[in-house]
Amino acid sequence: MSTTELAWFKSSYSGTQGDDCVEVALTEQAICVRDSKDVTRPHFAVGRDGWTSFVRYAAHG
Incomplete structure (x- = not known):
């Protein structure tokens, strides 16, 4: 799937000042992640289980 076909979004915690x-x-198989300042660079994808573990870890500091 190309990056132009994906619906990219930022966290609601992200500022509006750049x-x-x-x-x-989000895709059925993975969570794709990219740098918002340089969207021409390649993104990377993380499986849903890996993403869930990362978010859980990040939330607990």
Whole structure:
């Protein structure tokens, strides 16, 4: 799936002042992640289980 076919979004915690952010896009198989400042660079994909583990870890500091 090309990056133009994905629905990218930023976290609601992201500022509107051009701060450093990542964007994510959801697919059935994975979560895709890219740099919001340079969307021409390749994204990477993480399986849903891996993403869930990452978010759980990040939420608990």
